[in-house]
Amino acid sequence: MHAEVLVVGAGPAGLAAARAASKNAKVTLLDDNAKMGGQIWRNRPDLKLPANVQWLPSSGIAGVLDEKTLLLEGKALSFDQVILCTGARELHLPFPGWTLPGVLGAGGLQAMIKNGLDVAGKTIVVAGSGPLLLAVAALARQKGAKVLKILEQAPTWQLLPFLRALSAGKILQAAQMGPQTLLGYNPDAYLLQASGEGQLQQVICQIQGKTVQLECDLLAVGFGLVPNLELAVQLGCRLDQGFIQVDDTCKTSQKGIYAAGEITGIGGLDRALLQGEISGLAATNQTIKNLVPRLRASQRFVRTLKNSFTLRPEVLKLAQPDTIVCRCEDVRLSQAQQHDNWRSAKLHTRLGMGACQGRTCAPICQILLGLDSPQTRPPIFATPLKNLLLEEEP
């Protein structure tokens, strides 16, 4: 298979990139999900693609064959230009009880609801940091759940720059989420632990200095986002402060490779759409001139988001010595702590060697213990060996 312009990831950035590029080229768009829309538009029925975009759903990328060829499951896919829109995943931070069934990512709960989980009548606590918490709480309420509390670890003063940076349109949007949106919203509040017999039953948290116990069915936790860099790094793209380095045209350090959306900086929907459009236009030699000033403004929003939701030291100290840090291999904090580098921890404890290949525990160990992991190695996702074999010659 060959793509003139390949777009990897069919979230907002990827869809915008595919649309813009399709005005001047044939585009192939792929995603590892069955439907397009990404995290934010997951399962939205009204998403449409222009006629000359070829859509490849449920297409996991197993690896990189060379700088212009990817390996899908059993098939090679080459391209002239590629636009990487692989998005971000949630940052999880361990606390006692975080491995109990019923403890979910905040984005995780959002995705599960959009994929058909019925939360009507369930009691839910939402905790962590960032604007996602409010969106998740609003969605759960809209579907009939009782959201007891939304715990935002940042203190009020730290949130002010974020509120000031929101445009009038955004504020209107938030207001439309319903007058209930802010019900139970507590800044300066964080989890201490979750507990239950084989399943989540209660959480203990700290709300403005007071310890509070809450009974609940589900706990949705998100401490922000980390970019999905695996593919970009394997393609040789340079990083800048933990994100893919791009210029004003969304070009990476590698020829013919563009990147857009959260992998270039956590900046939300508007920025993802804008960068998607810019990358699609730039990759197909169309003009982007009038979009550049808006891009600059969106970079400021990236910084504001980062500063407003900086994590407080307390939430980085919730894990106890016996708290699991690597869920795939059941490695506990005390075991990981005995190593001063990722490689040694891996060799001695199997940290990061399970099914998720360190996707969950590597950011955790980096933040809590300073164990820097080498970004990635093939395969990109754990996959049966047969998927690494080519059925046909590229």
Next chain:
Amino acid sequence: MPEIQVNGQPLNVKAGISVLAALQNQGIWTTRTSVSGEPRGALCGMGVCFECRLQVDGKIQKACQLMVQQGMKVVLDAR
């Protein structure tokens, strides 16, 4: 309504939902047992954490990214 099998038991589920949601709607929140014997359930809902992995039609797959289909055979806690 598609019918799937969970550990050999027939189950009618809504169309257009994930295998994970189908199980959770039945009150099944534990998808696997960890290497040291802890119950575990889905965490990320988006194909990243692998905590939701199950055996579906003989293959280990991520329940959160798999949509239900008529006749699917789901085995919980398979290795």
